[in-house]
Amino acid sequence: MKALHIITGLGVGGAEQQLRLLLRHLPVRCDVVTLTNPGAVSEGLTADGVRVVHLGMSGNRDLAALPRLVRLIRAGDYDLVHTHLYRACVYGRLAARIAGVRAVVATEHSLGDSQMEGRRLTAGVRALYLASERLGSATVAVSPTVADRLKRLGVPAPRIEVVPNGIDLDRFRFDAERRERTRRRLGLPEGARVVGGIGRLTRGKRFDVLIHALTRLPDDHWLLLVGGGPEEQVLRRTAHEVGVADRVLFTGERPYVPDGSPGPDMPSLTSAMDVLASPSEEEAFGLAAVEALASGLPVLYASCPAIEDLPPQATAGARRVTGGAEAYARAITEVRASGLRPRTAPEGAHRYSITRSAARLMDVYAAAVAGSSSPSPLGASPS
The missing domain is CATH 3.40.50.2000 (Glycogen Phosphorylase B;)
Structure with a gap:
C-alpha cells in the first residue's frame, strides 16, 4: 500500500509531531504534502527518509493550490490519501476524489465543543467541513469525546472511527x-x-x-x-x-x-x-x-x-x-x-502505545481501500 498524508503545516505542534511518530510505525510507504509552513517537523520527516512536498499555498482561499494538489496525487499513484487538520481536510479530500483516489481517510485532531483548531464553529465552517467530509471514506477521531463531537457536528456515526493518539x-x-x-x-x-x-x-x-x-x-x-x-x-x-x-x-x-x-x-x-x-x-x-x-x-x-x-x-x-x-x-x-x-x-x-494506534489505523486503511473497490459517483458517501 502507498499512502499520501496531506497536512496544513509542519511546524512544531501536537498533530504535526503525532504524524511524524505515526509514520515511524506504519508498515506503509508514505509521502507527505504540507500545504503551508514546512517547519521543523518537515525537516525531521525528511531526516527519517520520508518524501515531503511543500505545496506553497498562500492562504485559505488559494484555489490555485487545488489543481496542483490533484496533479501531485495523480502522479504519485497512491492507494490512499490521509488528511490532517481543517484546511488540508477540505482541500485534500476534494483533490483526492478528483484525482481518482476513493480511499480517503481524515483525522480530526483538534475539535472542541465550540472551536476547531482555534477557529469558531460558525455555520459556514460547519457546512464546509461536512460537505468535504462526505467525500471521504472515514473520519478518525482521536478520542471517544471527539467522536461524540463529530456526531453532534453532523457526521454520521458509521463514518467515524476512533484511533487514539499514540505515544512512544x-x-x-x-x-x-x-x-x-x-x-x-x-x-x-x-x-x-x-x-x-x-x-x-x-x-x-x-x-x-x-x-x-x-x-x-x-x-x-x-x-x-x-x-x-x-x-x-x-x-x-x-x-x-x-x-x-x-x-x-x-x-x-x-x-x-x-x-x-x-x-x-x-x-x-x-x-x-x-x-x-x-x-x-x-x-x-x-x-x-x-x-x-x-x-x-x-x-x-x-x-x-x-x-x-x-x-x-x-x-x-x-x-x-x-x-x-x-x-x-x-x-x-x-x-x-x-x-x-x-x-x-x-x-x-x-493503552496509548503508538504501536497499538498504528495497528488500529491500519485496520481503518484496509477497510477504506476495500470499500473503494466498488464504484460510486464523485461526492457520494462510500458504502
Missing part, C-alpha cells in the same frame, strides 16, 4: 540521570520543585493561570513552559508584572523525537518536572498529559479526554482541577504533601 512509551520512561542532566542544563537550583506546562502558548491553554498560581507557592517552586506561540510575550510580561519572572522558564518548541536540535527534547523535559499542570478547559485528546503519565508524573488537568475515557484505577496520579490560580496552587501543594511516588507509568498510559 520507551522514550518517555523516567530516567533519573536524564532528569539531573536536564535540570542542570536548564539552570534549575538544587531541590527546585518544577511545575510543567506543555502546549502551544495560546490563550485557550490558560498558562497564565499557572503563572498566577506560582505567586501563591513557596519560592522553591518553578514553572517550566514548553512550547511556542502567539501568547509568549504576554505570558512573559505577566510573569514580570506579578513578580515571578525569575522562576518561569520558557523552552520554546521542543521535538518529541530525536532530531539533532539543540536543547533537551520533550521526554527529557518531562523527566525534569515534578508535576504536569494543564489548565486548558477544552481539549480533543490531551497528549501532553498522557506523555506526563508515561513519565510517571502526577497530572493536574482541567480537560483531558484521554484520561477521562479511562477508568480511574488506570490513571493513578491524574486529577481533574476546576477553577483558576488558587485551585491550581492548592492542588500543586497537595501533590507535594502526598510525598514522593514511584516514577512509573500507570496502566492507562500503556
Whole structure:
C-alpha cells in the first residue's frame, strides 16, 4: 500500500509531531504534502527518509493550490490519501476524489465543543467541513469525546472511527540521570520543585493561570513552559508584572523525537518536572498529559479526554482541577504533601502505545481501500 498524508503545516505542534511518530510505525510507504509552513517537523520527516512536498499555498482561499494538489496525487499513484487538520481536510479530500483516489481517510485532531483548531464553529465552517467530509471514506477521531463531537457536528456515526493518539512509551520512561542532566542544563537550583506546562502558548491553554498560581507557592517552586506561540510575550510580561519572572522558564518548541536540535527534547523535559499542570478547559485528546503519565508524573488537568475515557484505577496520579490560580496552587501543594511516588507509568498510559494506534489505523486503511473497490459517483458517501 502507498499512502499520501496531506497536512496544513509542519511546524512544531501536537498533530504535526503525532504524524511524524505515526509514520515511524506504519508498515506503509508514505509521502507527505504540507500545504503551508514546512517547519521543523518537515525537516525531521525528511531526516527519517520520508518524501515531503511543500505545496506553497498562500492562504485559505488559494484555489490555485487545488489543481496542483490533484496533479501531485495523480502522479504519485497512491492507494490512499490521509488528511490532517481543517484546511488540508477540505482541500485534500476534494483533490483526492478528483484525482481518482476513493480511499480517503481524515483525522480530526483538534475539535472542541465550540472551536476547531482555534477557529469558531460558525455555520459556514460547519457546512464546509461536512460537505468535504462526505467525500471521504472515514473520519478518525482521536478520542471517544471527539467522536461524540463529530456526531453532534453532523457526521454520521458509521463514518467515524476512533484511533487514539499514540505515544512512544520507551522514550518517555523516567530516567533519573536524564532528569539531573536536564535540570542542570536548564539552570534549575538544587531541590527546585518544577511545575510543567506543555502546549502551544495560546490563550485557550490558560498558562497564565499557572503563572498566577506560582505567586501563591513557596519560592522553591518553578514553572517550566514548553512550547511556542502567539501568547509568549504576554505570558512573559505577566510573569514580570506579578513578580515571578525569575522562576518561569520558557523552552520554546521542543521535538518529541530525536532530531539533532539543540536543547533537551520533550521526554527529557518531562523527566525534569515534578508535576504536569494543564489548565486548558477544552481539549480533543490531551497528549501532553498522557506523555506526563508515561513519565510517571502526577497530572493536574482541567480537560483531558484521554484520561477521562479511562477508568480511574488506570490513571493513578491524574486529577481533574476546576477553577483558576488558587485551585491550581492548592492542588500543586497537595501533590507535594502526598510525598514522593514511584516514577512509573500507570496502566492507562500503556493503552496509548503508538504501536497499538498504528495497528488500529491500519485496520481503518484496509477497510477504506476495500470499500473503494466498488464504484460510486464523485461526492457520494462510500458504502
